[in-house]
Amino acid sequence: MTLVLKLGGSVITDKTEPETVDDDSLDRAIDAIGAHLGTDSASTTVEGVPAIDGGAELVLIHGAGSFGHYHADEHGVSTTAGTHDAAGVLAIHDAMERLNGYVLDRLHDRGVPALPVGPLSAAARDAKGALELSTTVERQLAEGFVPVLYGDVIAREGKGATIVSGDELVVRLANRPDADRVGLCSTVPGVLDADGEVVDRIESIEAASGYLGGSEATDVTGGMYGKIDRLLSLRAPASVFGLDELEDFLAGGSPGTIVDRFSA
Amino acid sequence: MTLVLKLGGSVITDKTEPETVDDDSLDRAIDAIGAHLGTDSASTTVEGVPAIDGGAELVLIHGAGSFGHYHADEHGVSTTAGTHDAAGVLAIHDAMERLNGYVLDRLHDRGVPALPVGPLSAAARDAKGALELSTTVERQLAEGFVPVLYGDVIAREGKGATIVSGDELVVRLANRPDADRVGLCSTVPGVLDADGEVVDRIESIEAASGYLGGSEATDVTGGMYGKIDRLLSLRAPASVFGLDELEDFLAGGSPGTIVDRFSA
Numbered sequence: 274m275t276l277v278l279k280l281g282g283s284v285i286t287d288k289t290e291p292e293t294v295d296d297d298s299l300d301r302a303i304d305a306i307g308a309h310l311g312t313d314s315a316s317t318t319v320e321g322v323p324a325i326d327g328g329a330e331l332v333l334i335h336g337a338g339s340f341g342h343y344h345a346d347e348h349g350v351s352t353t354a355g356t357h358d359a360a361g362v363l364a365i366h367d368a369m370e371r372l373n374g375y376v377l378d379r380l381h382d383r384g385v386p387a388l389p390v391g392p393l394s395a396a397a398r399d400a401k402g403a404l405e406l407s408t409t410v411e412r413q414l415a416e417g418f419v420p421v422l423y424g425d426v427i428a429r430e431g432k433g434a435t436i437v438s439g440d441e442l443v444v445r446l447a448n449r450p451d452a453d454r455v456g457l458c459s460t461v462p463g464v465l466d467a468d469g470e471v472v473d474r475i476e477s478i479e480a481a482s483g484y485l486g487g488s489e490a491t492d493v494t495g496g497m498y499g500k501i502d503r504l505l506s507l508r509a510p511a512s513v514f515g516l517d518e519l520e521d522f523l524a525g526g527s528p529g530t531i532v533d534r535f536s537a
Numbered sequence: 538m539t540l541v542l543k544l545g546g547s548v549i550t551d552k553t554e555p556e557t558v559d560d561d562s563l564d565r566a567i568d569a570i571g572a573h574l575g576t577d578s579a580s581t582t583v584e585g586v587p588a589i590d591g592g593a594e595l596v597l598i599h600g601a602g603s604f605g606h607y608h609a610d611e612h613g614v615s616t617t618a619g620t621h622d623a624a625g626v627l628a629i630h631d632a633m634e635r636l637n638g639y640v641l642d643r644l645h646d647r648g649v650p651a652l653p654v655g656p657l658s659a660a661a662r663d664a665k666g667a668l669e670l671s672t673t674v675e676r677q678l679a680e681g682f683v684p685v686l687y688g689d690v691i692a693r694e695g696k697g698a699t700i701v702s703g704d705e706l707v708v709r710l711a712n713r714p715d716a717d718r719v720g721l722c723s724t725v726p727g728v729l730d731a732d733g734e735v736v737d738r739i740e741s742i743e744a745a746s747g748y749l750g751g752s753e754a755t756d757v758t759g760g761m762y763g764k765i766d767r768l769l770s771l772r773a774p775a776s777v778f779g780l781d782e783l784e785d786f787l788a789g790g791s792p793g794t795i796v797d798r799f800s801a
Contacts, residue, residue, distance in 0.1 A: 359650035359682055363641065366653075377627065386623035388692075389630075394658035397676035407671035412661035412692035418623055428652075428676035 275330045275414065275452045276523075277509075278306075279443045281459045282336025282424070284516055285376065292340050292368060294375050298516055302458065303376070306331070307383030309523035310419075330414050332446050333380075333387065336439040337424040340372040341365055345426070345436055352441070353402075355432030362434045365426045366393045373423050380421070388418045392425035392437050400430040404437065404445055411449075422446070444503045447511070455504070455511035456522045462515040463529030464501065475532045478502050504532040539594045539678065539716045540787075541773075542570075543707045545723045546600025546688070548780055549640065556604050556632060558639050562780055566722065567640070570595070571647030573787035574683075594678045596710050597644075597651065600703040601688040604636040605629055609690070609700055616705070617666075619696030626698045629690045630657045637687050644685070652682045656689035656701050664694040668701065668709055675713075686710070708767045711775070719768070719775035720786045726779040727793030728765065739796045742766050768796040 280302050287293040310331065337345075345351065348361035356362060373389055380387035395407040413420045424439040440457075447455045463471035466484040475481045478501060485498045504511040512522055514529025521528045544566050551557040574595065601609075609615065612625035620626060637653055644651035659671040677684045688703040704721075711719045727735035730748040739745045742765060749762040768775040776786055778793025785792045 357650070357681055359652055360645055362652060362682075363645070381624055381627070386621070388623055388626060388698075389658065391655055391658040394653065394655040394673055395671050397671065397673045399676075405672045405676075407659050407661065407673075408669045409658055409661045409671075409692060412663075412669075412694060415694060416692055416697050417621060418626075418692065418698075428673060428680055428682065430676060430679060433680050434652075434682075 275332060275449060276454050276456070277332045277334070277443060277447045277449075277452050278456045278523075279334040279439055279458065280336065280376075281457065282338030282341070282439070283460045284338075284458055285335060286338025286340060286372065288339045290339060291343050292371065294372070299376065299379060301516060302519060303379040303383055303385075305519045305523055306333070306380070307385055308520070310385055312384035312386070330451075331419050332410060332414065332452075333376075333419060333421045334439045334442050334446070335372070335376055335421070335423045337369060338372070340368040341424055341436075344368050350426060350434065350436055352436045352438060355429055355435045357433035362393070362426050365436075366391070369423050369425050373421065376423075377421060380419070386418050387421050388413055390420045390422045392422060392427050392442065395422075396425075396427045396437060398427060398429035398435065398437075402429065402435075404441065406445060410446065440500050440503065444507065447507045447509055452509050455507060455509050456519075457500075457504075457511065457513045458516055458519050458522075459513060460515065462518065463513050464497065464532075472530045475501060475505070475530060476534055478505055501532055505534045507532075508535075510535075539596060539713060540718050540720070541596045541598070541707060541711045541713075541716050542720045542787075543598040543703055543722065544600065544640075545721065546602030546604070546606075546703065547724045548602075548722055549599060550602025550604060550636065552603045554603060555607050556635065558636070563640065563643060565780060566783060567643040567647055567649075569783045569787060570597070570644070571649055572784070574649055576648035576650070594715075595683050596674060596678065596716075597640075597683060597685045598703045598706050598710070599636070599640055599685070599687045601633060602636070604632045605688055605700075608632050614690060614698065614700055616700045616702060619693055619699045621697035626657070626690050629700075630655070633687050633689050637685065640687075641685060644683070650682050651685050652677055654684045654686045656686060656691050656706065659686075660689075660691045660701060662691060662693035662699065662701075666693065666699075668705065670709060674710065704764050704767065708771065711771045711773055716773050719771060719773050720783075721764075721768075721775065721777045722780060722783050722786075723777060724779065726782065727777050728761065728796075736794045739765060739769070739794060740798055742769055765796055769798045771796075772799075774799075 285299040344365040410420045429435045510533035518528030549563045608629040674684045693699045774797035782792030
């Protein structure tokens with residue numbers, strides 16, 4: 274039983290200012306996670322393993338927001354366009370590691386036994402772009418730690434280094450055999466239809482293409498069409514919701530939009 | 538053709554002061570590496586790939602010195618004794634990442650296309666202690682980057698997290714099929730015999746046990762006996778030498794002590 278939760282970059286950062294954390298939103302998100310895991314008031318067991326009361330194990334992923342995107346743009350790096358400029362790679366990665374540091378600090382303040390899993394070190398791509406990931410996430414989870422990953426830049430065969438988005442990491446980690454719930458906490462309360470209303474459920478990309486705008490409406494890391502298309506490939510149901518609904522999701526609710534091809 | 542080079546923690550840090558870099562020694566080491574790779578004055582190729590003139594690819598590993606050991610001791614963590622305390626793991630790792638940052642800064646100043654491969658993210662151990670490592674080092678090397686690893690703390694099945702030493706990483710990376718030379722740059726000019734003279738060549742642990750002091754003379758990461766014993770397991774010859782001999786080693790020389798079971 275593992276819960277895969279992504280905190281969107283636009284939720285935890287102020288996208289209008291370079292490298293600026295949205296302190297209030299990040300605090301609210303981390304408070305909800307600490308309360309869910311029961312680590313705020315947890316005693317440790319005899320073996321020193323933190324007592325996590327929430328049941329499910331948790332993998333956390335966060336986006337780049339105003340940290341990574343600026344540097345990625347500056348160095349012309351995307352999920353498909355690579356660079357061999359090590360200084361550029363390091364500029365992107367260092368910015369993301371700074372954001373990750375803020376997130377980890379707050380998690381530790383709430384007693385969450387979080388550890389970083391930096392994609393630059395943990396991951397790479399082969400010549401076809403397939404993502405290779407270290408065993409670290411599995412091992413950390415099994416030992417009671419909460420792995421925290423993030424959008425980053427990683428080596429890719431033939432292209433130097435390219436971006437790996439938080440969403441791509443979500444999909445990869447949600448395909449673990451014991452991942453049973455996936456949550457994407459965003460700045461919107463769910464996927465919106467043509468009237469601006471939250472769609473309850475998406476079971477196929479065809480049914481949703483009317484309001485998702487088609488595959489041409491993509492940004493550097495895929496846009497909403499690509500995001501939903503990837504979530505539909507998962508075995509586990511995924512929920513897209515806003516920060517107001519994070520507690521509800523963690524408590525087992527189904528806020529926002531559920532993306533689940535198997536319920537059809 | 539890959540060169541695996543370790544800079545000992547006692548070479549690049551001042552072990553008498555917590556978290557203190559030995560600036561002069563680190564500068565000398567990095568100057569030698571930059572000069573060897575020809576990146577000091579390198580132009581970039583049409584594709585933006587840095588032109589490395591030195592021929593062989595390079596993997597760099599550095600030790601912990603006055604950065605990691607203090608925190609590891611404080612939290613009771615060694616290569617065999619683990620911890621489930623995420624704050625302790627992060628304290629050890631953050632110290633090593635600070636040291637790695639200094640090393641990377643200097644490498645980039647000399648034009649070396651270095652990228653960090655942090656073991657906490659890249660590696661883990663199974664229940665028997667076997668080291669699992671991401672594909673990142675291979676991918677970075679193939680794209681012309683210089684991966685830089687370091688002694689760190691990593692997740693281990695059943696024990697939370699334990700230390701991985703720089704020497705263990707050297708052995709693992711030196712067993713890559715194309716690793717043909719291994720160098721350990723230390724504060725001594727080589728392995729010393731009972732008279733304090735540098736031993737030219739070691740071909741078996743039995744022949745060396747007289748001056749290595751036996752397997753009981755170990756420190757937290759193995760001591761000289763364990764180090765030589767592991768180097769004797771390698772396919773490639775390994776050289777143990779001092780900072781004065783680094784240029785000679787990089788130029789293809791065989792300074793200090795050669796450890797090579799196959800020359801027997």
